[in-house]
Amino acid sequence: MSKAVLFDGPGCIGCRACEDACKKKYNLPAIEITGATELPAEPTTHKGTYTQPAELSAYTWIKVRRTEIDDAKGFRTVHSLRKCMHCIHPACVAACPVGALHKDDNGATVYDDKKCIGCRYCMLACPFGVPTYEWDKPVPFIRKCIFCPDLLAEEKPPACVTACSKRTKCITIGEREAQLALGRKMIAEGKGKGEHGGDKYVDHIYGEKEVGGTNWLYLSEEPFEISGLRTFDSKILPADFQEKSWAGSWGELSQSTSEPVTVNAERAMLAVPFALPGVAIIMSGLYWVFKRKDKLIQENVDRKNQGKVTK
Amino acid sequence: MIQKKRSFPIGISILIAIALLGLWLVIRRFIYGLGAVSNLSDGRPWGFWISFDLYCGVALAAGGFTMAAAVYIFNLKKYHPVVRPAILTAFLGYTLVILALLVDIGAPWYIWHPLIYANIHSPLFEVAIAVMTYTLVLALEFSPAVFERLNWHVPLKAIRSIQIPLVVAGIAISTGHQSSLGSMLLMSPDSLHPLWYTPILPILFLISAVAVGPAVVILESTLSGKIFGHKLGQDILSGLGKALPIILGIYLLMKVADLVVRGDIGLIFSASPQNLLWWGEIIIGVILPIILLSMPKVRQSRNGVFSSALLVVVGLIFNRFNTSMLALAIRPGYAYTPSWMEVAISAGLVSWALLIIWLLYHVLPIASHENEEATV
Numbered sequence: 001m002s003k004a005v006l007f008d009g010p011g012c013i014g015c016r017a018c019e020d021a022c023k024k025k026y027n028l029p030a031i032e033i034t035g036a037t038e039l040p041a042e043p044t045t046h047k048g049t050y051t052q053p054a055e056l057s058a059y060t061w062i063k064v065r066r067t068e069i070d071d072a073k074g075f076r077t078v079h080s081l082r083k084c085m086h087c088i089h090p091a092c093v094a095a096c097p098v099g100a101l102h103k104d105d106n107g108a109t110v111y112d113d114k115k116c117i118g119c120r121y122c123m124l125a126c127p128f129g130v131p132t133y134e135w136d137k138p139v140p141f142i143r144k145c146i147f148c149p150d151l152l153a154e155e156k157p158p159a160c161v162t163a164c165s166k167r168t169k170c171i172t173i174g175e176r177e178a179q180l181a182l183g184r185k186m187i188a189e190g191k192g193k194g195e196h197g198g199d200k201y202v203d204h205i206y207g208e209k210e211v212g213g214t215n216w217l218y219l220s221e222e223p224f225e226i227s228g229l230r231t232f233d234s235k236i237l238p239a240d241f242q243e244k245s246w247a248g249s250w251g252e253l254s255q256s257t258s259e260p261v262t263v264n265a266e267r268a269m270l271a272v273p274f275a276l277p278g279v280a281i282i283m284s285g286l287y288w289v290f291k292r293k294d295k296l297i298q299e300n301v302d303r304k305n306q307g308k309v310t311k
Numbered sequence: 312m313i314q315k316k317r318s319f320p321i322g323i324s325i326l327i328a329i330a331l332l333g334l335w336l337v338i339r340r341f342i343y344g345l346g347a348v349s350n351l352s353d354g355r356p357w358g359f360w361i362s363f364d365l366y367c368g369v370a371l372a373a374g375g376f377t378m379a380a381a382v383y384i385f386n387l388k389k390y391h392p393v394v395r396p397a398i399l400t401a402f403l404g405y406t407l408v409i410l411a412l413l414v415d416i417g418a419p420w421y422i423w424h425p426l427i428y429a430n431i432h433s434p435l436f437e438v439a440i441a442v443m444t445y446t447l448v449l450a451l452e453f454s455p456a457v458f459e460r461l462n463w464h465v466p467l468k469a470i471r472s473i474q475i476p477l478v479v480a481g482i483a484i485s486t487g488h489q490s491s492l493g494s495m496l497l498m499s500p501d502s503l504h505p506l507w508y509t510p511i512l513p514i515l516f517l518i519s520a521v522a523v524g525p526a527v528v529i530l531e532s533t534l535s536g537k538i539f540g541h542k543l544g545q546d547i548l549s550g551l552g553k554a555l556p557i558i559l560g561i562y563l564l565m566k567v568a569d570l571v572v573r574g575d576i577g578l579i580f581s582a583s584p585q586n587l588l589w590w591g592e593i594i595i596g597v598i599l600p601i602i603l604l605s606m607p608k609v610r611q612s613r614n615g616v617f618s619s620a621l622l623v624v625v626g627l628i629f630n631r632f633n634t635s636m637l638a639l640a641i642r643p644g645y646a647y648t649p650s651w652m653e654v655a656i657s658a659g660l661v662s663w664a665l666l667i668i669w670l671l672y673h674v675l676p677i678a679s680h681e682n683e684e685a686t687v
Contacts, residue, residue: 054644055353055644056353057353091498094430094432094433094498095433095435095498096430096433096435097425097430097433097435097436097438097439098421098424098425098428098429098430098436099428099429099430100428115421115424115428116417116418116421117416117417117418117419117421117422117424117425118416118417118418118419118421119416119417119435120356120357120416120417121433121435121495121498123353123356124356124357124498124499124502124639125498125499127501129353129354129642132353133345133353133356133417134344134417135344135345135346135351135352135353136343136344136346136347137344138340138341138342138343138344139417139418140344140345140417140418141417228643230501232501261498261499261500261501262432262498264494264497264498264500264510265432265434265494265495265497265498266432267510268434268490268491268493268494268497268510268513269431269432269433269434269437269491269494272437272487272491275486275487275490276483276484276486276487277483279482279483279486280479280480280482280483283380283384283478283479283482283483284479286384286385287383287384287475287479290384290385290386291386293386294386
């Protein structure tokens with residue numbers, strides 16, 4: 001039902017064809033390399049072409065992250081991708097007050113710029129810090145990978161996957177369950193076959209369970225933190241959250257996933273339709289009580305005065 | 312509102328200068344983009360405008376619904392002289408919030424979209440609808456002052472007939488959005504520091520708003536009294552001052568109990584430097600005012616009540632900056648300090664508001680029939 005992409009970390013050679021393909025498909029401009037860009041957000045002090053662009057931005061929606069390690073096992077590099085994870089229960093979708101971000105039938109988190117009011121709450125909510133903004137445009141929009149929805153609709157792979165498959169085939173697309181099975185198979189077959197001793201892959205598919213599960217899944221030979229893929233508190237999804245019909249309204253959450261970051265906010269919003277009328281009723285009741293008390297006191301005073309007058 | 316910290320009025324010509332500077336910067340934003348007038352970035356999408364104009368602005372305007380509740384629901388007639396000024400302050404405060412949001416959001420021409428595209432799961436949706444609705448309620452609650460001045464008896468009678476439903480609606484709506492501003496931050500469990508992140512954050516936001524409402528009323532009435540020559544009765548100030556330690560006490564209890572229950576109470580000593588932020592907001596905004604206002608000698612003194620109320624306001628501002636900026640982790644590789652332009656735009660909006668208040672106090676019956684040292 002949901003399309004998912006599996007990224008094979010050790011397979012990536014860092015050629016960045018995926019970045020080129022994405023930029024070409026969406027006509028995203030090149031980023032200045034000197035650091036004096038028009039985007040104040042471009043946090044680059046690097047000069048030289050390989051590290052440019054340094055980070056995701058309105059003009060860079062996928063980025064290969066290259067990390068060097070030098071320890072007992074020797075010098076090596078690790079490649080990973082930095083991009084939208086297309087979460088199953090996205091924080092950005094829950095956060096957007098006008099629903100400009102939503103999940104489509106293929107599991108992609110897509111953006112409707114005709115609804116967006118530019119509040120940037122999605123940027124705050126995303127646990128991966130993915131959505132970016134057009135800070136240099138008078139009519140700005142949120143920008144991020146949208147999983148090439150037009151290509152997915154035609155049963156074709158996204159631009160980055162096609163570009164990669166021409167070289168190393170380290171990213172593949174398929175149904176999420178099939179991709180998870182493939183990942184587990186690759187981990188099992190990679191036991192003991194690591195290039196630097198040990199297993200080829202860490203025994204974990206990143207994105208299987210994180211934040212309720214994502215549709216971009218990662219395999220790596222080194223701990224994921226090294227690639228900037230953070231660890232989350234692995235709280236198991238609370239049972240009541242799974243039962244709520246609205247909780248799965250934009251992506252089925254499987255059992256034993258970690259909590260999406262939206263859990264507490266969504267619970268708070270559930271309370272609103274009860275809290276507001278409740279407060280109104282209580283305040284109306286209190287108004288009546290105090291008015292009545294006033295009325296009784298006044299009647300008492302009137303009675304006393306009348307008594308004085310008739311005497 | 313923040314201007315209570317400065318002596319008021321600063322000087323009408325200075326206010327006009329700041330207002331015009333702000334206006335010029337807003338025009339630059341619409342020509343060159345948000346990046347040209349701010350230090351906002353992908354690593355810090357919300358900055359000074361959201362922390363100050365939205366979070367502080369909405370909380371500091373809580374005097375409207377708290378005073379309306381005190382006078383019209385709880386029948387505490389003694390506070391009647393402060394209701395109308397409180398409603399005006401709240402109305403202008405909320406108008407400022409909306410104007411500031413028109414600058415901050417990227418597509419202000421779509422600001423009405425929450426009315427037609429509703430995502431009921433979003434706390435920000437609730438805040439948007441509630442702020443729009445409540446500003447209307449405040450305008451209606453304030454309209455009698457306008458109708459009295461214009462001698463429009465029919466509209467005056469009509470508004471007076473729905474006054475209590477308006478007050479009840481205002482309290483319910485305010486409860487909703489004051490707490491939803493806290494709910495918004497629940498979406499960031501990994502960015503907001505554990506000293507503040509808690510599932511009960513919406514409740515803490517509501518209680519602190521209920522506390523700062525009377526504090527702002529104390530400041531506003533004292534300052535406007537000095538400027539326009541009226542003097543508010545000491546018993547009103549003392550009464551408001553007496554309520555504050557009770558509300559703040561409940562707030563402190565809940566905050567500490569929450570930390571203990573979550574097992575994070577040790578962080579108030581170990582989590583550096585955030586623990587300094589925490590202690591700062593708690594000592595200035597909660598502990599000191601509780602101690603001071605528990606003393607009858609302080610409550611009976613105009614300066615004592617004013618200073619204590621000022622501490623509450625400063626502490627609240629500190630808390631809202633902590634939760635929406637200072638204790639919210641910034642993404643690696645990014646840095647943020649507010650640009651002078653962001654501060655100037657906010658200052659410009661506040662200057663416009665001050666100029667309007669000054670005009671309205673001269674033109675409308677806001678405080679004129681409430682001058683005397685009130686006895687009832």
